[in-house]
Amino acid sequence: MLILGLNMFHADASAAIVQDGEVVFAIAEERLNRHKHYGGFPSLAVKACLDSVGAKVTDIDHVAIGQDSDANLAKKVQYALSNPTKILNFIRLRQRKEATRNVRSLLANALDVDPRLLRFQEHHVEHHIAHVASAYYCSPWEEAAGFSYDGSGDFVSTMMARCEGTDIEILDRIFLPHSLGSFYTMICEFIGYKKYGDEGKVMGLAPYGKHTYCGQIGEIIGLKNGSFQLDLDYFKPLGSNQGVQIQPDGTVILARHFSERMAKLFGEPREPHTKITQREMDLAFGMQHHFEEVFFHLLNELYKKVPLENLAMAGGCALNSVANGKLFSRTSFRHTWIQPAAGDEGLAIGAALHTYHAVLKQPRRYVMKNPYLGPEFSESRIETDLKKANLQYRRFERDPLVEAVAEQIAAGNVVGWFQGRMEWGPRALGNRSIGAHPGLPNMKDTLNARIKHREWFRPFAPSIM
Ligand SMILES: [Fe+2]
Known part of the structure; x- marks a missing residue:
């Protein structure tokens, strides 16, 4: 059985192929078209996946996409109705999603075949379920706590799950606009790192800072009833896409996240390429400090719900290796399995494996032993x-x-x-x-x-x- 997993029309577009439950090949489109964080349709990645197993697109039995625009619809509508600018944004995004949803014709066009010859079944897997699946189903475990967190996906920023056998049971979702990823992005933008994916850079700035702004940053994000919340006064009103837009050429654009209130509290934002001062270092320190406070708070809440030693984790924030390094000293988890492609390229693997195990009820037999899933050259x-x-x-x-x-x-x-074979994931x-x-x-x-x-x-x- 061949399952093609896709992350498409979303940052870090990618494709993966799962053959009889085993991930045999996976690659982000950016590795082939050299367009960083490319967010269009991953045509080259799909071709590379098919070539790797010597298959044609007409041989594919299932296509699994790591996005389900119908998921959490009630929450989206409720949020969109809260003010008119959000309604317009919401309608625009729904229209774009409808336009890009016809996977059959997209694949037929990319591979130049008659769409009537395509016989696959199509599956849409909610963003964070695909993230959790990308970690748990690749792990060697029969049971684990599942955790996913990022800026946003299908209107959710954080998911907690109990993973057992072939099942992933969702225990909790944290909905937008409350998002640890957005909190991090907003402060990164304020200190002059405005490009999609710049967060990893600023993580390296944090250790040069001091506690100076920890108190003030604690006003922006706080713990609440086993969860957390943002003070939205510090943020521009967020659309249902959380301020990330994909241009027609696949470029991912970040809208400005921070509001004027940030400047009132910390002074003017730093312009990119100007000198980094102690203020930026201290802001980075405070940001990382509060990110970790919330992260470990959430994980400790998850442990109360799923008191197991195994933690399977993915989502873009799971690339925060500084936080990951403190996991065993700050929580009761004792083993981690973190998807190497924890960002959105990993959705291709997660959606395909979720379809294989949770939808098609096939048993588990695969463990991802290394991240070398890309192409190789003789x-x-x-x-x-x-x-x-x-x-x-x-x-x-x-x-x-x-x-x-x-x-x-x-x-x-x-x-x-x-x-050998190219690494899967950013490292x-x-x-x-x-x-x-x-x-x-x-x-x-x-x-x-x-x-x-x-x-x-x-x-x-x-x-x-
Ligand atoms: Fe994500």
Whole structure:
């Protein structure tokens, strides 16, 4: 049985293919079209998925999409009715969703086949159910607490679940506008990081800050009855898309999240590319501090409902590795399984696995043992491409290669390391990585000047390969 999982017309569009319950290939469209966080239809990713199993789109039995615009509809309508600008936004979004909903014709167009030949059944899986599924169904566990949190998806920012066997039982949802992801995004924008996906950068700024604004930031977000709430005065009125828009070319645009009240409390917002001052560091510190307070509060509430040691987690906020590192000291969970593609590209896997287990009632047999689910290239293909590009190369066997690379790194050179299948998710984990000597002074500056062009405060991860 072939299930094609999709995240489409949403940031980090992606596709995954599940064959008889096993994820055999998964990739974000941005890796193929080089358009960061691409939010259109993942045509190239779908083609790559089909190629990986030697199938045609007409062979697909099920297509699972990690979005269900009918989910939580009553909550959406209730929110939209609260003021006229939100109603317009709500109608516009519904129209856009309707227009982009015809998966059959989208796939037929992308693959140039007659839509009448497509025989798949279509499934829509609610955003956060797909996130939880992307973690739990990839874990080795027969039972776990499930947790997902991000900016928003299908009008929800946070989901808690009990996962057992092939079932995911939803225990709680936190609806918009209350969102830990939006809280983080809003302060990131205020301190000059306005692009979709910039949150990860600001996480690296937090340790340079002090407690200065922790009190004031505590006014913006607070704990409430086992949950949390935002003081909406600090935010621009949020639409039902939480201020994220997808342009016709697939570019993801973030609308301004912060209101004038932020400037009253903290002074004028920082313009991008101007100097970062102690104020921005202290704001980043306060933001990370309160993010963690709420995160651990929610997890401890989840533990009360599902007192198991296993925690399966996904959602864009689950990429906050600083918070994740404190999980065992701040909660009673003792084992985690965090989806490597915790952001929205992971929805493709989650929707497909949820369809296989929860909808089609198929037993579990798959465990994701590593994140290497992307394409790989044969040596002959690599050699042909090197020749085509007129690049100088030398061929090594494995052991002399490792020795030569180690020598280069020891001599202070920077090495590009390309092997096997591409990583699934945003982290470079040894198959498409840059190697350099962490012990040499100025190596971080060298890497930034030559390749990464990152801000001075962003860390590099040391690893042993
Ligand atoms: Fe998400």
